[in-house]
Amino acid sequence: MVCQACGAAVGEGVHFCSRCGAQVVAAQPMAGQPVYANYPPPMYKPAPRVQRNLQLLGILWCAFGAFRLLGGLMAMFFVKMMWFGRFGDNWEFGHHGGPFGPQWMAALLPVIMVAAVLASALALLVGYALLTRRPWGRVLAIVVSVLSLLKFPFGTALGIYTLWVLAPATSGMEYDAIADRS
Structure with a gap:
């Protein structure tokens, strides 16, 4: 599993990310649907x-x-x-x-x-x-x-x-x- 907040790898059965502290929710993919939870969220990058x-x-x-x-x-x-x-x-x-x-x-x-x-x-x-x-x-x-x-x-x-x-x-x-x- 992957943390949805920071993208760090999280073990099975863990409820909170050890890196950022966010609550980890197990992804339940529907049949035939791709799993997007494994990708890190897009980060906002402000202008320099x-x-x-x-x-x-x-x-x-x-x-x-x-x-x-x-x-x-x-x-x-x-x-x-x-x-x-x-x-x-x-x-x-x-x-x-x-x-x-x-x-x-x-x-x-x-x-x-x-x-x-x-x-x-x-x-x-x-x-x-x-x-x-x-x-x-x-x-x-x-x-x-x-x-x-x-x-x-x-x-x-x-x-x-x-x-x-x-x-x-x-x-x-x-x-x-x-x-x-x-």
Whole structure:
């Protein structure tokens, strides 16, 4: 006899499988009918981890890129309004840029904008590479996810999720197979 749950061989007269503990029911074949109890049941085989998560990763990276660009634009707007006195005369720093001076802050605005655009462009590029299954997408995603770990909380969560999906060596082989099919 064979256990219907795990397919292990079970002796006659045994009521429970010694391998999985399932109750063994003796098969009573009808005359002329084949005995299917001797075959192991088909096992559900889920899709591999990279294949299951690649589409979601691509979408999340695109959304994160848009989020980073919006955050950079808001930071640039806030710095400009705060340091150049656009909040009114009653604002603590007034029209003269506060204790640091408007020259220093004027030089900071392009830096904020360039950093925001570069960070969002990298995130959007990772999203594009993962969605279109580019061969270089996995390496770029791992590098950018390590960099995004510092951007708490969303960048950290997305970086950990990306590393969990793409960093193992088996994931590399699976991603390469997916990229080759595309």
